[in-house]
Amino acid sequence: MIISKQKPLSEILSALEGSARVFLIGCAKCATVCKAGGEEEIWQMQEALTAAGKEITGSIVIDEACHMLRSGRDLRSKKEMVEEADALLVLACGAGVQSVSSGTPKKTVAGLDTLFLGNIRRFGQFEQKCSLCGECILTETGGICPVTVCPKGLLNGPCGGMDNGHCETDPEAECVWYQIHERLQSRGAVEKLRRTVPPKDFSRMLKPGKLKIEK
Amino acid sequence: MLQQKLDSGGFAITAEVCPPKGSDCGEFLEKSRALQGCVDAINVTDNQGANMRISPLAAASLLTREGIEPIFQITCRDRNRLALQSDLLGAAALGIRNILALTGDHISFGDHQNAKPVFDLDSVQLLQTIAALSEGKDLSGNALQGKPSFYAGAAAAPEAEPFPLTLYKLEKKAAAGARFFQTQAVFDPEKLRFFSETVRPFNVKIIAGIFLLKSAGMARYVNRHIPGLKVPSPLIEELEGAADQLAKGTEIAGRLAAQARLHCDGVHIMAMGREDLIPEILKAVKREL
Numbered sequence: 001m002i003i004s005k006q007k008p009l010s011e012i013l014s015a016l017e018g019s020a021r022v023f024l025i026g027c028a029k030c031a032t033v034c035k036a037g038g039e040e041e042i043w044q045m046q047e048a049l050t051a052a053g054k055e056i057t058g059s060i061v062i063d064e065a066c067h068m069l070r071s072g073r074d075l076r077s078k079k080e081m082v083e084e085a086d087a088l089l090v091l092a093c094g095a096g097v098q099s100v101s102s103g104t105p106k107k108t109v110a111g112l113d114t115l116f117l118g119n120i121r122r123f124g125q126f127e128q129k130c131s132l133c134g135e136c137i138l139t140e141t142g143g144i145c146p147v148t149v150c151p152k153g154l155l156n157g158p159c160g161g162m163d164n165g166h167c168e169t170d171p172e173a174e175c176v177w178y179q180i181h182e183r184l185q186s187r188g189a190v191e192k193l194r195r196t197v198p199p200k201d202f203s204r205m206l207k208p209g210k211l212k213i214e215k
Numbered sequence: 216m217l218q219q220k221l222d223s224g225g226f227a228i229t230a231e232v233c234p235p236k237g238s239d240c241g242e243f244l245e246k247s248r249a250l251q252g253c254v255d256a257i258n259v260t261d262n263q264g265a266n267m268r269i270s271p272l273a274a275a276s277l278l279t280r281e282g283i284e285p286i287f288q289i290t291c292r293d294r295n296r297l298a299l300q301s302d303l304l305g306a307a308a309l310g311i312r313n314i315l316a317l318t319g320d321h322i323s324f325g326d327h328q329n330a331k332p333v334f335d336l337d338s339v340q341l342l343q344t345i346a347a348l349s350e351g352k353d354l355s356g357n358a359l360q361g362k363p364s365f366y367a368g369a370a371a372a373p374e375a376e377p378f379p380l381t382l383y384k385l386e387k388k389a390a391a392g393a394r395f396f397q398t399q400a401v402f403d404p405e406k407l408r409f410f411s412e413t414v415r416p417f418n419v420k421i422i423a424g425i426f427l428l429k430s431a432g433m434a435r436y437v438n439r440h441i442p443g444l445k446v447p448s449p450l451i452e453e454l455e456g457a458a459d460q461l462a463k464g465t466e467i468a469g470r471l472a473a474q475a476r477l478h479c480d481g482v483h484i485m486a487m488g489r490e491d492l493i494p495e496i497l498k499a500v501k502r503e504l
Contacts, residue, residue: 178377
């Protein structure tokens with residue numbers, strides 16, 4: 001799940017300056033779960049923008065805004081409303097915004113900040129556990145990712161800031177190496193901690209990422 | 216020289232002097248010169264606490280020009296593997312041999328909190344890098360012109376819990392080429408004895424961190440805010456009851472340093488801006504020598 005959060009209304013309004021007519025676009029997947037760009041948020045945004053003197057030409061919640069073909073098709077189904085607008089306000093992640101912007105020369109305003117790939121702890125509570133590093137080491141680390149959970153991404157054990165098994169950057173949070181140690185110990189696999197892990201291959205996460213599945 | 220002192224079984228004394236925030240190194244050099252007679256080497260910190268200061272490579276080089284032996288502290292926080300290797304080679308060319316290889320405090324502690332933290336390598340991998348350079352190869356296996364000579368050390372936290380977890384990493388640091396451990400400040404000689412006995416098999420020299428507590432208030436602050444540092448309450452009470460807390464703190468630091476002499480190969484004094492008191496702290500150690 002891509003975790004996103006709505007930008008403050010003041011920021012959205014300032015981005016919409018000079019655009020009197022606005023078409024609203026949401027996403028039915030991640031942005032809906034994050035309560036940032038689903039049906040409900042599109043409705044609230046419509047109210048807020050109307051109150052601020054904007055004219056809303058129409059709106060749509062795309063099933064998966066990151067799906068470029070589907071996004072293009074859905075927008076064509078609302079062609080007239082889109083044409084009428086001075087700007088498209090997209091309440092979807094950065095990928096969703098770019099599905100939209102790639103299909104139209106119109107001014108596209110990003111209404112969300114895209115934060116991370118997140119797990120859902122419970123409704124409305126998200127946590128980053130994977131940083132999409134392209135070189136998964138979870139098998140070696142008891143199924144807990146130090147690349148992501150350690151603020152320094154350390155691969156060979158805790159830093160000097162570990163205090164009673166807690167992280168120097170957040171005393172409330174357990175050090176990920178403490179968690180890994182506990183897990184491996186319970187599994188009788190603590191020997192894994194003796195292995196020196198070589199420098200990470202960051203070329204696996206060079207931007208922009210591309211993948212084409214070969215048949 | 217630091218390495219010769221340690222290798223020959225001598226008791227090494229190092230101290231920390233923080234390079235300036237700015238390009239005027241006058242005060243830094245003055246403090247360092249004042250210590251020249253009583254320490255074997257001076258640690259030059261690297262954007263300590265993630266607060267931006269002059270490059271430790273430049274500051275260490277200024278010390279070598281003065282005939283003062285520096286320990287160049289280098290962290291992984293602000294440099295990727297190209298920059299780390301390039302600075303290490305630069306250090307070697309400038310006559311700087313002693314390296315303390317550190318992970319580095321997190322960006323969120325410092326004065327540039329919006330900066331991008333690097334951490335391309337960790338401290339174990341940095342030690343491996345130093346070993347590779349010393350063999351005349353860079354991290355990609357390319358041959359270097361000349362083989363730099365380094366004396367590399369690493370940090371250790373004797374009071375960190377759970378200790379077995381930190382021990383794995385210390386063993387890796389030793390295997391990666393650390394020749395000395397400079398410890399986090401320790402206030403309990405018993406902890407230092409235990410630490411020293413535990414890591415003895417790694418065959419690494421131990422330089423004990425000694426921290427000057429300038430007042431009882433500072434001791435309490437350290438306990439609350441500095442991860443891994445634990446000032447025992449009897450020490451805080453001792454400071455509290457003293458008419459002159461700074462003098463008492465100096466006496467305590469001297470006592471801890473003298474006790475460290477029993478278990479370690481050296482002491483590293485962190486005087487927190489009162490470097491002028493280091494000779495006084497060291498009197499207690501020298502009496503033992």
